[in-house]
Amino acid sequence: MIELSIQEKSKNSVINKMITMGHEQVVHCFDRETGLKAIIAIHDTTLGPALGGTRMWNYENSNHALLDVLRLSRGMSLKASISGLNLGGGKAVIIGDSKKNKTPELMRKFGQYVDSLGGKYITAEDVGMSTKDMEYVRSTTKHVTGIPISMGGSGDPSPVTAYGVYMAIKASAKYKWGSSDLIGKSILVQGIGHVGMHLVKYLKEENADVIINDINKEKVNKISNEYKVKIFSDQNFYDLDVDIYAPCALGSTLNPFTINRLKCSIVAGAANNQLEDELRDSELLMKKGVLYAPDFLINAGGLINVYSELNGYDKDAALKQTSDIYNTTLNIFKTSEVEKINTHVTALKIAQERINKNKK
Numbered sequence: 001m002i003e004l005s006i007q008e009k010s011k012n013s014v015i016n017k018m019i020t021m022g023h024e025q026v027v028h029c030f031d032r033e034t035g036l037k038a039i040i041a042i043h044d045t046t047l048g049p050a051l052g053g054t055r056m057w058n059y060e061n062s063n064h065a066l067l068d069v070l071r072l073s074r075g076m077s078l079k080a081s082i083s084g085l086n087l088g089g090g091k092a093v094i095i096g097d098s099k100k101n102k103t104p105e106l107m108r109k110f111g112q113y114v115d116s117l118g119g120k121y122i123t124a125e126d127v128g129m130s131t132k133d134m135e136y137v138r139s140t141t142k143h144v145t146g147i148p149i150s151m152g153g154s155g156d157p158s159p160v161t162a163y164g165v166y167m168a169i170k171a172s173a174k175y176k177w178g179s180s181d182l183i184g185k186s187i188l189v190q191g192i193g194h195v196g197m198h199l200v201k202y203l204k205e206e207n208a209d210v211i212i213n214d215i216n217k218e219k220v221n222k223i224s225n226e227y228k229v230k231i232f233s234d235q236n237f238y239d240l241d242v243d244i245y246a247p248c249a250l251g252s253t254l255n256p257f258t259i260n261r262l263k264c265s266i267v268a269g270a271a272n273n274q275l276e277d278e279l280r281d282s283e284l285l286m287k288k289g290v291l292y293a294p295d296f297l298i299n300a301g302g303l304i305n306v307y308s309e310l311n312g313y314d315k316d317a318a319l320k321q322t323s324d325i326y327n328t329t330l331n332i333f334k335t336s337e338v339e340k341i342n343t344h345v346t347a348l349k350i351a352q353e354r355i356n357k358n359k360k
């Protein structure tokens with residue numbers, strides 16, 4: 001086992017990570033009775049209460065869980081800010097196997113922890129959570145959003161997220177090729193889950209040449225038959241000769257190794273934290289001439305949808321606001337060109353400036 005020096009230990013401490021990433025509050029939760037182990041991270045509440053989903057994942061260790069929740073909650077602050085929402089950024093992780101360790105008692109207990117924050121953090125569904133789980137959480141706290149339509153909520157946010165990503169792909173095409181038309185453009189959609197599947201539908205409606213990739217063979221066959229799209233089964237898709245790559249699976253698919261292989265002109269997809277190292281990799285993409293549509297900007301449709309639920313859900317208004325992602329994306333590209341700063345850093349700056357302006 002590696003022994004850390006006192007200085008190294010303190011560098012690794014929660015408070016130091018909070019200082020580096022700008023978090024306000026990090027709550028560690030443990031309940032002996034239910035076995036609940038969770039971390040709630042509140043990044044910034046300048047613009048409003050911290051909203052973000054709860055993820056249940058079998059993390060290798062608690063440090064990985066902490067890093068994940070810190071990164072994800074910061075992403076939520078930026079997403080809300082750039083989308084003009086009066087929300088802060090938060091996220092929660094429950095440590096454990098969602099298939100084995102999840103019980104109604106554990107979810108209710110988790111709800112109590114959320115409730116203890118008095119509305120400073122509002123939770124929602126994320127990876128490893130189901131609508132049923134959120135109902136248990138809701139029995140112990142009212143600070144939950146993304147409620148089923150049958151219960152008067154806004155339901156699954158994924159179709160709205162996909163719509164926003166589709167709008168951003170069109171904006172990217174407009175900027176790169178002078179037209180937002182996607183007819184005949186070859187587009188690789190990696191990950192055809194809740195969001196990717198709806199994205200395929202939008203792209204096919206416009207007669208784009210869609211290629212799908214997913215580790216789940218059953219899903220691939222189903223979507224391919226339904227929408228008559230091509231399949232690329234290999235995980236070695238980075239050097240595929242396509243116009244657009246849409247990452248809609250997991251994060252960190254863009255790093256020096258994969259960027260070097262890319263043949264596409266545009267990267268625009270739904271996955272969170274697509275850049276393994278946001279400053280290094282956004283710069284590499286710009287130098288290579290690949291137009292990158294910042295993930296936290298273009299996948300905000302789901303957040304816009306749940307935000308609408310907080311104020312009395314209006315589906316048309318949520319879709320209209322999501323369609324504005326087209327204009328925001330175009331503006332980010334133009335500003336990036338004028339200021340000679342890559343698109344990701346341009347979006348980061350604009351999001352941070354709105355937060356800073358509202359700080360008292």
Ligand code: NAD
Nearest residue numbers: 157158161191193194195214215248249270271272299302
């Ligand atoms: P999901 O779990 O429904 O779908 C993910 C899909 O990716 C699955 O079909 C899975 O089999 C596939 N996949 C996993 N690893 C893969 C790999 N290595 N190669 C190819 N396919 C792989 O998730 P989702 O809700 O569709 O979300 C997709 C991404 O978008 C996630 O990164 C999520 O954080 C992000 N996101 C989702 C929403 C939303 O509204 N659901 C909002 C914002 C961001």
